[in-house]
Amino acid sequence: MISIQNLRKLFPGPDGPVTVLNGISLEIAQGETFGIIGRSGAGKSTLVRCVNMLERPTTGNIRVAAREMTTLNGAALGEARRGIGMIFQHFNLLSSRTAAQNIALPLELIGHPRGEIARRVDEMLALVGLSERRDAYPAQLSGGQKQRVGIARALATKPSVLLCDEATSALDPETTKQILALLKEINRSLGLTIMLITHEMEVVREVADRVAVLDHGEVVESGRVFDVFTDPRHPVSRSFVGEVLNRELPEALASRMHQSPSSAEHLVFRIIFTGPSANQPIVSEMVRRFGLSFNILQGHVDYIQGSPYGTLTVEASGTEQAKQSALDFLRLNNLKVEILGRVPATDRAVA
Numbered sequence: 001m002i003s004i005q006n007l008r009k010l011f012p013g014p015d016g017p018v019t020v021l022n023g024i025s026l027e028i029a030q031g032e033t034f035g036i037i038g039r040s041g042a043g044k045s046t047l048v049r050c051v052n053m054l055e056r057p058t059t060g061n062i063r064v065a066a067r068e069m070t071t072l073n074g075a076a077l078g079e080a081r082r083g084i085g086m087i088f089q090h091f092n093l094l095s096s097r098t099a100a101q102n103i104a105l106p107l108e109l110i111g112h113p114r115g116e117i118a119r120r121v122d123e124m125l126a127l128v129g130l131s132e133r134r135d136a137y138p139a140q141l142s143g144g145q146k147q148r149v150g151i152a153r154a155l156a157t158k159p160s161v162l163l164c165d166e167a168t169s170a171l172d173p174e175t176t177k178q179i180l181a182l183l184k185e186i187n188r189s190l191g192l193t194i195m196l197i198t199h200e201m202e203v204v205r206e207v208a209d210r211v212a213v214l215d216h217g218e219v220v221e222s223g224r225v226f227d228v229f230t231d232p233r234h235p236v237s238r239s240f241v242g243e244v245l246n247r248e249l250p251e252a253l254a255s256r257m258h259q260s261p262s263s264a265e266h267l268v269f270r271i272i273f274t275g276p277s278a279n280q281p282i283v284s285e286m287v288r289r290f291g292l293s294f295n296i297l298q299g300h301v302d303y304i305q306g307s308p309y310g311t312l313t314v315e316a317s318g319t320e321q322a323k324q325s326a327l328d329f330l331r332l333n334n335l336k337v338e339i340l341g342r343v344p345a346t347d348r349a350v351a
């Protein structure tokens with residue numbers, strides 16, 4: 001539905017052109033919710049604005065629903081844009097118009113008959129759960145309600161693509177959840193393709209099927225959300241995932257390991273359970289088989305797109321042979337194991 005190839009965007013700077021997007025290529029399938037995550041200044045807004053030509057790419061190609069956007073101008077561009085709705089961080093509603101009138105605006109601009117506009121506005125208000133507030137002005141609405149109006153307005157022309165530019169960044173966590181649930185529902189019921197940019201991994205986890213991590217104008221990693229969450233490869237991805245999944249070790253444990261010699265007796269490692277392995281008693285089986293003693297130092301279970309993802313950090317004591325056999329056993333059972341370090345036997349564990 002959206003195909004971006006070798007997109008480059010340069011802006012003029014005081015010392016010559018500055019490259020803001022540097023060779024972006026992405027394919028987004030119909031009906032997919034695709035997240036783009038990056039730190040401030042990574043180029044996210046510029047990227048999403050290139051999709052509907054609010055920014056013109058310097059070079060590269062952008063196809064939406066098989067139509068090359070970069071060659072379009074005037075009426076043809078206007079028509080193509082009707083197939084691409086957009087919502088914004090600060091909603092961009094007209095303060096002098098009611099909720100219903102804001103939603104009607106894009107339909108008025110393309111000259112739809114009044115009766116049809118009224119019907120469509122009612123439909124959109126119902127879709128976003130705001131029928132009761134149709135005559136309220138933006139100033140009388142909460143942030144979440146304003147974004148609902150923004151969504152209704154974006155969908156009024158029945159687009160096949162919805163671009164979301166930090167659509168929940170101005171909302172509190174509870175309202176964010178509600179708006180993301182609404183986007184998910186709309187994605188499912190209308191088969192809408194959603195491209196969503198954000199600086200919050202939690203937003204990606206809630207709604208996206210796939211994600212691309214943007215850094216300094218380049219895609220440094222992309223893949224299924226579950227895969228990027230459970231096995232982030234690039235340091236920027238790791239730091240985003242760490243904000244949500246708390247992969248950091250407790251400070252006391254980290255410094256204790258840091259100070260211990262590599263020959264210390266107790267082995268500290270992290271076992272990572274994903275998918276079906278998270279539901280099996282592999283750890284208790286390992287303890288039984290190899291006669292190891294364990295101290296559990298840290299553990300989490302998270303759900304990403306409905307699949308369990310667990311980590312367990314343990315300190316193991318026993319013979320070197322038993323420890324090695326235990327690690328082999330875990331790996332043989334398709335669990336991922338990360339060796340974190342060693343601590344001396346005399347040291348008490350930190351829970």
Ligand SMILES: Nc1ncnc2c1ncn2[C@@H]1O[C@H](COP(=O)(O)OP(=O)(O)OP(=O)(O)O)[C@@H](O)[C@H]1O
Pocket residue numbers: 011012020038039040041042043044045046047199
């Ligand atoms: N019209 C412009 N002219 C010159 N430079 C620009 C323009 N728009 C954006 N930039 C620069 O491009 C870079 C990327 O900006 P962009 O807004 O796309 O990043 P972002 O990842 O969305 O960040 P944020 O979340 O802070 O908005 C920034 O360094 C910004 O200053």
